[in-house]
Amino acid sequence: MKVKWDESLKLGIEELDQQRKELFKEINKFFEDLELNVDSNLINNEENREQVDDLFYFLTDYFVTHFQLEEKFHRQYNPAGYQEHQKLHQELIDTVNELKYEYFDTEDEDKINKDLLLSIRGQVLIFWKKHIREEDMVIKQV
Numbered sequence: 001m002k003v004k005w006d007e008s009l010k011l012g013i014e015e016l017d018q019q020r021k022e023l024f025k026e027i028n029k030f031f032e033d034l035e036l037n038v039d040s041n042l043i044n045n046e047e048n049r050e051q052v053d054d055l056f057y058f059l060t061d062y063f064v065t066h067f068q069l070e071e072k073f074h075r076q077y078n079p080a081g082y083q084e085h086q087k088l089h090q091e092l093i094d095t096v097n098e099l100k101y102e103y104f105d106t107e108d109e110d111k112i113n114k115d116l117l118l119s120i121r122g123q124v125l126i127f128w129k130k131h132i133r134e135e136d137m138v139i140k141q142v
């Protein structure tokens with residue numbers, strides 16, 4: 001499974017587009033790394049643990065810095081929908097935090113299970129498809 005980047009995903013706002021491209025690369029890296037392991041049931045190993053750690057660190061940072069920057073542009077280009085969009089960001093932050101707590105609560109690496117990994121992957125995919133591809137498009141400038 002892969003997410004696809006194409007020119008239609010550009011918002012025409014340089015700073016945001018660069019960060020969105022970086023997100024796309026990170027998501028694909030995670031999917032590619034994980035795919036083989038999930039499919040072959042080699043889930044409970046250190047390498048997997050590191051991949052999921054990396055993704056959470058990236059997403060946590062991304063959600064703070066990118067959303068703040070993006071919201072500035074929403075205030076400018078989408079004032080009527082600004083608050084609603086801010087709510088969507090908060091919901092995404094809550095979702096990633098819930099998954100993160102569930103994941104980091106699992107101190108014993110043998111207990112990282114396939115369901116949790118699949119649900120992390122599922123949420124990342126929904127974020128990409130629904131938020132990046134659709135909901136962010138209200139501030140498109142090209």
Ligand SMILES: [Fe+2]
Pocket residue numbers: 070085089131135136
């Ligand atoms: Fe957004």
